[in-house]
Amino acid sequence: MGSLRGFYASMVGKKVVMGITGLIGIGFVVMHSLGNLLVFRGPAAINAYSHFLKSTGELLWGLRIVLIVAVILHVIAAVQLTTQSRAARPIAYAKQEHQVATVASRTMRWGGALLLVFIVLHILHFTTGTIRPAGAFSSEDVYANIVTSFRIWWVTLFYVVAMLSLGLHLFHGAWSSVRSIGARLPSPEPLHHRISLVVALLVWAAFTAVPIAVITGIVR
Numbered sequence: 001m002g003s004l005r006g007f008y009a010s011m012v013g014k015k016v017v018m019g020i021t022g023l024i025g026i027g028f029v030v031m032h033s034l035g036n037l038l039v040f041r042g043p044a045a046i047n048a049y050s051h052f053l054k055s056t057g058e059l060l061w062g063l064r065i066v067l068i069v070a071v072i073l074h075v076i077a078a079v080q081l082t083t084q085s086r087a088a089r090p091i092a093y094a095k096q097e098h099q100v101a102t103v104a105s106r107t108m109r110w111g112g113a114l115l116l117v118f119i120v121l122h123i124l125h126f127t128t129g130t131i132r133p134a135g136a137f138s139s140e141d142v143y144a145n146i147v148t149s150f151r152i153w154w155v156t157l158f159y160v161v162a163m164l165s166l167g168l169h170l171f172h173g174a175w176s177s178v179r180s181i182g183a184r185l186p187s188p189e190p191l192h193h194r195i196s197l198v199v200a201l202l203v204w205a206a207f208t209a210v211p212i213a214v215i216t217g218i219v220r
Contacts, residue, residue, distance in 0.1 A: 011084055014077040021074040022173045028067055029166070030199070033206035039219055040209075043143035050142040071119065078112060108172055111165040118162040125149070150214035159211045167204030171196055 007013040035053075038046040053060055124130040126145060129137035133155050134148035150156050213219040 011081060014081045014084075017073055017077045018081070021070040021077070024066065024070040025074065026170060026173070026199070029170070029203055029207075033203045036210050037206055039143060039146055040213070043141070046143050046146075047141060051140075071116075075112075075116060078109075082109070107165070107168050111169045114162060114165045115169060118158075118165075146210065147214055147219060150211040153215065156211040156215045160208055163204055163207045166207065167200045170203055171200035 008017065035046075035049055038049050121131065125133070126142075126149075129139065129145075133152050134145075136144075136148060138144055150159070210219070
């Protein structure tokens with residue numbers, strides 16, 4: 001236990017934790033985005049999918065617990081890494097050089113904060129029904145919840161902005177996660193970097209397509 005605590009106390013240990021928890025999150029959002037696309041097949045398809053997930057009982061709750069723990073560890077490690085980095089460099093650079101950095105890497109912190117807020121609101125909106133912007137919520141009719149909610153312009157706008165942040169976070173986070181756990185091959189153009197870009201674009205497109213399709217009347 002002491003050795004694990006000592007490993008986590010190091011910056012390398014925190015990066016490994018961020019890498020592993022990040023990959024868990026990536027796996028979840030990929031599967032979640034595929035499930036969301038069932039809305040294009042109509043109410044029966046996505047409602048049946050929702051019912052199937054709920055019928056798994058303990059398995060579903062087990063996955064939820066793993067995801068919650070992964071998110072908590074990811075956030076804690078990110079905050080602690082930032083604190084350690086600033087402590088190691090108390091005087092900021094006089095001039096910031098961003099030639100190598102990407103937009104995704106430079107927006108990881110505020111993007112991560114936005115995603116954390118989004119996750120909480122998303123659960124309260126579509127899972128528990130605590131937040132009801134459309135005024136109605138049905139635990140059995142997921143299709144109706146989606147359509148009535150995304151007909152509201154500011155709800156759609158919030159989700160679209162959040163998904164843009166998710167795409168940027170995935171692009172940088174996916175390839176840096178692989179690098180953090182040491183599973184990469186030296187290359188001037190690493191394959192996992194290109195794969196991360198494809199994954200980020202596909203997940204962003206899948207999540208964004210649903211609210212856009214609803215507000216434009218493609219999905220009714």
